[in-house]
Structure formats: C-alpha cells, structure tokens
Amino acid sequence: MKTIKCLAILFIAVCTTYAQENLHYTINLNDQTDDTFKVLLSVNSLSQEDSIYQFASTAPGTYQIEDIGRFVKNFEVFDKNGKQLSTLKKSVNQYRISEPSKVSTISYEVSDTWDTPVKVNPVYKMAGSSLETDHALINAHCMIGFPITRQAEAVSMELIYPENWVVGTALNKNDNGYFVANSFDHLIDSPILLGNLTQESVIIGNTKIEVYTYSKTGLIKSEMLLNDLKDLLIAAEKFLKGYPVDRYTFLFHFEDETVGAWEHSYSSEYVYQESEYTEAFSNSIVSVVAHEFFHIVTPLNIHSEIIEQFNFTNPTPSVHLWLYEGVTEWASGIMQLRGNILTLEELLAEYRQKLIYNDYFDPNYSLQDLALTSFTPKGAQQYSNIYMKGAIIAALLDIRLLELSKGKQGLRELILQLSAKYGKDKAFSEENFFEEIVQMTHPEIKEFIDKYIVEADPLPIQEYFDKIGITYVKNKKVKKESGKEETIKHYFEVNNDATKKQKKLRELWQSNN
Structure with missing residues (x-):
C-alpha cells in the first residue's frame, strides 16, 4: 500500500x-x-x-x-x-x-x-x-x-x-x-500483447497486416503464421472489395491451454496451447481467424447504438447478435469457398457439422431469444448455437436473396451496402433494423426474418439448397458394404443432374462477381 x-x-x-x-x-x-x-x-x-x-x-x-x-x-x-x-x-x-x-x-x-x-x-x-x-x-x-x-x-x-x-x-x-x-x-x-514476441507484417491491398506472437518455448513464430494466413487474407480482401481498415493487428498467445479467440475492430487475439505446428494445427487457426477477421465489418462498420457506446455498468444485449456472430460465421466459410481455400464439398461438410451440433440445442430457441438472454444462465447454455444455427440461417438468407434478385444481390452485397451506408461512426437503429433490411432487399425477406430469426420455425434447408442444385436429406439411409443399413444425419450432395437454372444460381452463389 x-x-x-x-x-x-x-x-x-x-x-x-x-x-x-x-x-x-x-x-x-x-x-x-x-x-x-x-x-x-x-x-x-x-x-x-x-x-x-x-x-x-x-x-x-x-x-x-x-x-x-x-x-x-x-x-x-x-x-x-x-x-x-x-x-x-x-x-x-x-x-x-x-x-x-x-x-x-x-x-x-x-x-x-x-x-x-x-x-x-x-x-x-x-x-x-x-x-x-x-x-x-x-x-x-x-x-x-x-x-x-x-x-x-x-x-x-x-x-x-x-x-x-x-x-x-x-x-x-x-x-x-x-x-x-x-x-x-x-x-x-x-x-x-507485449513481451518476448516475434513480429511480422505484410501489405495486402491498402492495408498493413501485423502479426505478433508469444510462444512459451519459441516453437511458433509470427512468420509461420503469416505465411499460412496470406491466402485467407487475400480471399477476404476480394470478398470485401477492399478492407475497411488501413491497419490490422493479430495477437497470438501460445502457452498451456487452448481457449479461443476474441474479435476487435482493428485487431484480434488468440489463446492456444503451444504444440508442434502441424498442417492440421495451422488449418484450425486459419479457420478461427477467418471468423474473427470478418468482425472488421460486423460490428465495426455495421452496428446498432447499443454497440456504439457499450454499457459497461449493466450488461445490455442487442437483438442483432444474429448479424454480429451468425453472419460473421457464415462469411468465414463462404469467403474461403469463393477464395478457393475450401472446396464446395468441404464447405458442405462444415454445414453438416453445424447442423449436427444444432441438434443438441433447444429447437424452439430463436436467434432473437438467444440474443436477448445471452447474459442469463439459460441463454448461456444456448449461446454457442449462434455459430451453428446462426451461420446456417445466414446461408439460407444468402440463397434467398440471390434467388429473389436473380443473382444480383446476395447477403455479401447487402453487407457491403450496409457498410457503405453506416461505417464505423454511424449506428443503425436497434429497433428498426429489420424493417430497413426489408426496404433494401425484397418484401419476402420480412417473412424470412420473422420465421427464422425472430421466431424458431423449422429451417427450409432442403427447399433452399435445392434452389442451387444441392441435395439435402435430414436423415439419409444408406447401405454399407456389409449390407447393413445406416443413417447419415444432415446429408449434403451436389446434384450433377441439376437444371440450368439451379446450376446458374449455384455458380453465382460461389462467385464474388
């Protein structure tokens, strides 16, 4: 003292x-x-x-x-x-x-x-x-x-x-x-993050990317991480048509435990257990970075007044958690597909895993419920489903937007339009944002929002993926070589016999153009 x-x-x-x-x-x-x-x-x-x-x-x-x-x-x-x-x-x-x-x-x-x-x-x-x-x-x-x-x-x-x-x-x-x-x-x-760190940087587009790394025994270096992140960062730059920041900083901490990552507007930090830097380890990091990095859009450039000046005294939830986390998780996958980092089959496999995890959560808990109860014990039990159900709903919204606009405006285009309209210094209305989305897109999107974000209606996965020539079966029965029958949950398969209309929409769905 x-x-x-x-x-x-x-x-x-x-x-x-x-x-x-x-x-x-x-x-x-x-x-x-x-x-x-x-x-x-x-x-x-x-x-x-x-x-x-x-x-x-x-x-x-x-x-x-x-x-x-x-x-x-x-x-x-x-x-x-x-x-x-x-x-x-x-x-x-x-x-x-x-x-x-x-x-x-x-x-x-x-x-x-x-x-x-x-x-x-x-x-x-x-x-x-x-x-x-x-x-x-x-x-x-x-x-x-x-x-x-x-x-x-x-x-x-x-x-x-x-x-x-x-x-x-x-x-x-x-x-x-x-x-x-x-x-x-x-x-x-x-x-x-400060201490015995390694550091590296690169310019991508008009943005300086910096990587700082603490590794307990010096096993992992910033150079290794940056080399493996470059393809993703280039894909993100193309997806966003240029970064909305002129500098971005990655902070990596490798010590005794893998915990996760936390996003920020101009940086993100990652806490991992230090281990041999294998290809599998690298891929897992790239996957997490893909999500955290997209937060330079949501909520940096698209956020409500609740996020703009945060209530540090009393936790105040935003109903638009679906946007901040669900859409971000969707974007982390689709921009890797469009950047040729993930194959279509790999992305569909990720969607399958998300739906399998989603089955463990309360099906009657909507994304809006999840947002509004996120600080409560009950909400905390459902929270991680924002990365599962939230991402799938964003994928369905993307397909629906592309269908209604004949391929001219998907969810990516809507995000870019919202980012241009608002930006980091202007907040949207927490209360009126859904209505604004409908005005910027199509009247049919109100029904989508009401059913799948505000409420918790069963998701039209089969109907929507069929629009892009991809077959979805919730419980697919197949015969093994032994002759026994097994059930594959949430089965996805590209339909090679898709119509020209389905193939065209799929092509637009996979493209940044």
Missing part, C-alpha cells in the same frame, strides 16, 4: 504535465508484486457528477458477466498535494469518491485474471489479463476503470515495462510516446 501511495505522489506532476488527454493512465508492468497490475490514473479535473468510478461488468463480444471489480484492491484517491481523499466501495464494480472536484490521481491494484481463481463467472482467458516475467496480456477493461460520465472522453495510457519487450497492439501513440484512444470503448477494443 505504501508503494502505491508513493507512486501516486511521484506521478502527479509527471502525468499531469505530459498528458494531453484529461484522463491519463499509467500501468507499471515492472512491479509484479502479488501478480497484480499497478494502475495510476491522473486527471486534470473531475466534476461532481464523477463521484462514481466504474469498472466493467462485461465487455463487448464476450456475452458473459465479468465483474472486474472483483479483482481490484487498494483503491485510493489523492488530491494535487498528495492528500488521500475518502472513498466507499458502492458495489462490486463501483467506488464512490467523496470529493471528485479535488481529485488529481487515482491508484489501485488489479489481480491477473488468468491466475486469480473466482467461484463464479470466470473471465475468458482471451478476454482477460496475464502478467508474467516474460510477457503480459492486457485487455484494458480488466484494469482500466473510468469516472462515470467520461466513457466517451479521449484517454492516453503509458506502459512501464522491460526495455527488451516487444509491444503488439492496434493502438497508436501520441508525440509523448503514450498510447491514445478516442474513448474508453476504443481502448477496450484494443488489446495489447
């Missing part, structure tokens, strides 16, 4: 002098005492309305309760003379400051979420924080809180770390060498 007080006094002048933004954070990674991040916030001024200091209850894209306040200790506030001001812990994620107008610095410690056991709601590792002697993972919401009215305010952040460490992030620096973000949301949207 004495160390924190001394740090507060020491940095009062330094941070106030050099911070151009009103909120300037300093995180000391050199002091790893108690496996905690030492955080200091210097402010130029706070109003009486800023008596509440808020830590994140959740974060965009996690769809889980995180309650970061559980990991905070030694929360202290000082005036410009170093005198401590009184505070009160109001709730798990909020501290009340008695005299906010006098505040000059706020200091506290935050435990590493990876190594701090909790009884309920453990934080996903890819959305958490880790502090080790040779590296650190910073997801800012795990350590950075904010005065309650200042969420939209620009911030700067200084990291103190070993000189030989490499830093990977999509954040930019100001003239003082501090990382800057135009809001708390922007800071949270920009994870940082």
